[in-house]
Amino acid sequence: MATASTRAEVFYPESDGKPMAETTQHRDVMIELIVGLRDWFADDPLAYVSGNEFLYWVEGNPRRNVSPDVWFVRGIDKAVVRPSYKTWLEGGKGPDFVLEATSRSTRREDRGKKFRTYQDELKVREYFLFDPLGEYLKPPLQGYRLAEGQYRPIGPVDGRLPSEVLGLHLEADGGLIGLFDPATGRKVPTRLEALEEEREALRRRDAELDREREERRRLDAELRREREGRRRSDAALVESQAEIERLRRELEALRAGQAPKPKKRK
Numbered sequence: 284m285a286t287a288s289t290r291a292e293v294f295y296p297e298s299d300g301k302p303m304a305e306t307t308q309h310r311d312v313m314i315e316l317i318v319g320l321r322d323w324f325a326d327d328p329l330a331y332v333s334g335n336e337f338l339y340w341v342e343g344n345p346r347r348n349v350s351p352d353v354w355f356v357r358g359i360d361k362a363v364v365r366p367s368y369k370t371w372l373e374g375g376k377g378p379d380f381v382l383e384a385t386s387r388s389t390r391r392e393d394r395g396k397k398f399r400t401y402q403d404e405l406k407v408r409e410y411f412l413f414d415p416l417g418e419y420l421k422p423p424l425q426g427y428r429l430a431e432g433q434y435r436p437i438g439p440v441d442g443r444l445p446s447e448v449l450g451l452h453l454e455a456d457g458g459l460i461g462l463f464d465p466a467t468g469r470k471v472p473t474r475l476e477a478l479e480e481e482r483e484a485l486r487r488r489d490a491e492l493d494r495e496r497e498e499r500r501r502l503d504a505e506l507r508r509e510r511e512g513r514r515r516s517d518a519a520l521v522e523s524q525a526e527i528e529r530l531r532r533e534l535e536a537l538r539a540g541q542a543p544k545p546k547k548r549k
Contacts, residue, residue: 284443292354293344295345295348295367296367297366297367298337306416308415309384311459312384312459312460313352316459316460317334317351317353318474319474320353320449326447327451328361328362329357329360329363330356330357331355332353332354332355333353333368334352335352336350336368337349337350337367337368338370338377338405340371342369342371344528350396351382351383352382352383353379353382353383353384354378354380354381355379356378358376358450370405378401379404379448380408380411380446380448381407381410381414382412383412384414384415386414387419392410392417393482400433402427408447408448409427409428409429409448410426412424416456421474423455424453424460427439443463444504450465451463451465451471452464
C-alpha cells in the first residue's frame with residue numbers, strides 16, 4: 284500500500300506571554316507612536332503600522348522571529364487581519380522602519396542582536412532607538428539608515444532626526460517621541476492633542492457665538508430705543524404742527540378783524 288509522508292504543520296506563536304513593555308513609560312512610547320503613525324497614514328491603504336507583534340521571516344523556522352516595538356511597512360494592505368506577520372505571505376516584504384524603545388536592560392539586544400538582524404537579514408531601511416528614561420543613550424533618540432548594506436547614523440536636521448521612510452522628522456519630546464511634518468515644520472498632534480485642539484476650537488466658537496448673541500441683544504435694545512425716540516419725536520411733531528395750525532388760524536382771524544376763539548383750558 285502506498286504511503287505519503289506528511290510534514291507536521293509548523294506552529295508560529297502569536298504571543299510569548301511577556302508584558303507588552305518593560306515600563307509604563309516604554310508602553311506609552313509604543314502606543315503613542317503607533318497611534319500617531321496610523322493617524323498620519325490613515326488615508327493610505329498600503330501603509331501598515333504595527334508594534335509588539337511577532338514577525339517571522341524564515342518559513343518553517345518559528346525561532347527566527349522578532350517583535351519590534353514599533354514598525355512600518357510600505358506597500359502592504361493594512362486592512363488584512365494578521366495574528367502575526369510572515370514575510371513569505373507578504374511577497375517577502377519586511378519592515379521599512381523599526382523603532383525600539385530601549386533601556387539599560389535591553390541595550391545589548393537592541394544594539395547587538397536586533398541591530399544585526401534588522402541590518403543583515405531583514406534589511407530594514409531605517410532603525411531607530413529611543414531611551415525614554417535617558418538611562419544610557421546620549422542623545423536619547425538615535426537613528427540609522429541602511430547604506431550599501433550597512434547602518435549609518437542619521438544626522439539631525441534642525442535638532443530632529445529625519446525619516447525618509449515615514450516622510451517625517453522625529454524628536455525626543457520628554458519621555459515620548461514627537462512627529463514633525465517637514466513641509467510645514469509643525470508638530471503632528473497626537474490623538475489627545477488633536478482632540479484638545481478640537482475642544483478648544485469648539486470653546487472659541489461657543490465664545491464667539493455668545494459674543495454675537497450679546498451684540499445682537501445690544502443692537503436690538505438700541506433699535507428699540509431708537510424706535511421709542513422716533514415715536515416720541517413723531518408725537519411731538521404732530522403736537523407742534525397742531526399748535527402751528529392753531530396759531531395760523533388765530534393770525535388769520537386777527538387779520539380779518541375777528542377776535543380769536545379763546546383757547547380751551549386743559
